[in-house]
Amino acid sequence: MNKLDSSLHRFPVKHFGTASDFLLSAESEERDTLMIACADQGGAPDRVSFAKSGRFFVVQHLASSIRPAGDRDENSEISDIEFAFSKYKIKHVIICGHTGCGVIRNWLLYPDAPDVSGIRARFEQTTLEAVNQAYPEYSAEDRIEALICEHTLFQLEHLCxxxxxxxxxxxxxxQLHAWVVNDNTARVRSYDPARGCFAII
Structure with missing residues (x-):
């Protein structure tokens, strides 16, 4: 993956965790991690981690989308997140995108399709616009990868x-984490805010 445009996001490095947070306590069964994954990602997105699946409370939204505070329908996607924090001692939040995201590909292929929830419109106004401006020279394949990575980071901004x-x-x-899973290899890349890129765990 090419280095991302660092001007698009300003995350405090101190707010991020690392893969070592899970390696050091890989045997823990304490449910302390909220994973926000894509509804198109299958039934067990938490299995991509080396930590035990019992640690994860998983919610799945279209393209891992989260409405920002103040959005007229924000409760439709934030209520299950609030529930996780009310029930468990959540110490980590992972926004998990994936390279084979059919939701994002459908949004690109059918821009005139009905958008009842408004999620696609928000994708177009944030992620798509940012990628078109920041990476105009990218090939079609690299552009899709950039869209998936940037969309994951925009959802992290919305969460914050x-x-x-x-x-x-x-x-x-x-602590925050942004992951992108390669659907073909199951390899996970984690966002490093200091370097401004996703690196393989």
């Missing part, structure tokens, strides 16, 4: 716009 998430980040009780 919610006050209950910001409060936990500032208190140091929550």
């Amino acid at each position: 716009s919610h006050a209950f998430i910001r409060n936990k980040l500032e208190a140091g009780t929550l």
